[in-house]
Amino acid sequence: MKIWLYNGCMKLLSKSGIGKAYEHQKSALEQKGIEYTSKFSRNFNIVQLNTIFPDSVLVALLAKLMRKRVIYYAHSTMEDFKNSFKGSNLLAGIFKKWIEFCYNLGDLIITPTEYSKQLLEEYAVSKKIIFLTNGIDLDFYQRDAESKATFREKYHFSKDDKIIISAGHYIERKGIEDFAELAARMPEYQFVWFGYTNLKLVPDKIRGIVETKLPNLHFPGYITSEELREAYSGSDLFLFLTHEETEGIVLLEALAMKIPLLIRDIPIYRNWLMDRKQVYKGTELAEFESLIHQIVQGQALSLAEEGYTVAKERSISNVGNVLLGIYIKLLHADNPGYEGMDNRIKPARIVRQ
Missing domain, CATH: 3.40.50.2000 (Glycogen Phosphorylase B;)
Structure with a gap:
């Protein structure tokens, strides 16, 4: 099992919550020994997307052509787009249509909270939506x-x-x-x-x-x-x-x-x-x-x-445990006889690129 943790245009968001969420995902995969790459590799099994820029859309379409799985992280909603930048309220409806299009490219949608999941369930998104915290690095955030x-x-x-x-x-x-x-x-x-x-x-x-x-x-x-x-x-x-x-x-x-x-x-x-x-x-x-x-x-x-x-409860270690289960189930979603294979599949080495 190999995850393509796509980082296109992530530099634009490195100072935002999405940038931090991406780094947390990397840490979660590393802690659990899940093999991943940040660059294109023909032998990836799942691509994980965090942005709604056009390049992420192209990557999702490429993955589908290659018969790979797509996980789309839904960090954005129309509700949190409003009252942000100049003209954001005027563009909110268009923004909603765009993120609906993006998220529908995923085989699975992950959003950080039950609240954002409930919002997205009211959208024209036909794919399965689950919620999973972005996580927190407890080892790093210690007061002294x-x-x-x-x-x-x-x-x-x-x-x-x-x-x-x-x-x-x-x-x-x-x-x-x-x-x-x-x-x-x-x-x-x-x-x-x-x-x-x-x-x-x-x-x-x-x-x-x-x-x-x-x-x-x-x-x-x-x-x-x-x-x-x-x-x-x-x-x-x-x-x-x-x-x-x-x-x-x-x-x-x-x-x-x-x-x-x-x-x-x-x-x-x-x-x-x-x-x-x-x-x-x-x-x-x-x-x-x-x-x-x-x-x-x-x-x-x-x-x-x-x-x-x-x-x-929202530690990166716990997030990694959940992600591992998500990956395994997603990869075996088409196998009707799949039952509890989690314990039989061991995490692979990490590829840092």
């Missing part, structure tokens, strides 16, 4: 005192500063407007938003927010995973105000880092993140403001261990 000091020194924060961070593109959907408004309302705290989007691509109101000159509102831009790990270690709260997601890898990272987490109460998180059990949730600015104060001042109960349990 040295990283905390490094972060605060790098950004000139004192040991007494209360720091609230978030991460994502500069887009309305991510909740950047409310993040900036809370910074204006709470000048006693430092608000830091990590991530980057070319300001030519976003509406003027979002550009205005990023260019705001509030002394306690900071937009350092894109940082590496190592730097973000330092930020998690050195801050007092991760504030995730997104209005729509298919999962939210940064949320999993925050859970793994055992940092207090305050999120917007939206449908995707209602079935697997419970308010005041693993995270704190809010719905409007006044509520967010009150909860921020309670959390950073130590007046709210710590939910770190309960939140970490959620991250543990």
Whole structure:
């Protein structure tokens, strides 16, 4: 069994959640010893696609001509395309038609959560859809005192500063407007938003927010995973105000880092993140403001261990176990006598290219 983990145009998305999801898939395959390649090889069994660019469509069609299996990862929905870039709402209907076309090229569709699966089941997608988390690297995301000091020194924060961070593109959907408004309302705290989007691509109101000159509102831009790990270690709260997601890898990272987490109460998180059990949730600015104060001042109960349990369930190792089963079943889908062959097929060596 050999997987073609297609990486065409992935450089364009290397700083996005899809880019991280791709890296997590590589790690999952490596941990389970599943043979894979990132380049075309005639002897692959399954091609795994993560993007909806035209090159991925061509690869899917090529795989079908070669009678190979196609797994399409559905990272995108019309709902999370809206309120993102200039003209995204006008193009949302066309975008939906395009992703329906792309996903229908797959023999199997994998999407990160039950919520995104339910959305896609309402689309004109005729193929089987399952949900599987993008996963989280628990070995990498670990909090330590040295990283905390490094972060605060790098950004000139004192040991007494209360720091609230978030991460994502500069887009309305991510909740950047409310993040900036809370910074204006709470000048006693430092608000830091990590991530980057070319300001030519976003509406003027979002550009205005990023260019705001509030002394306690900071937009350092894109940082590496190592730097973000330092930020998690050195801050007092991760504030995730997104209005729509298919999962939210940064949320999993925050859970793994055992940092207090305050999120917007939206449908995707209602079935697997419970308010005041693993995270704190809010719905409007006044509520967010009150909860921020309670959390950073130590007046709210710590939910770190309960939140970490959620991250543990979504470890890359667990993802690898599930993927191995998916591959085997997909390859034997046409065999009516196939019964539990999982234990008789051993993972092969990894081909890194």
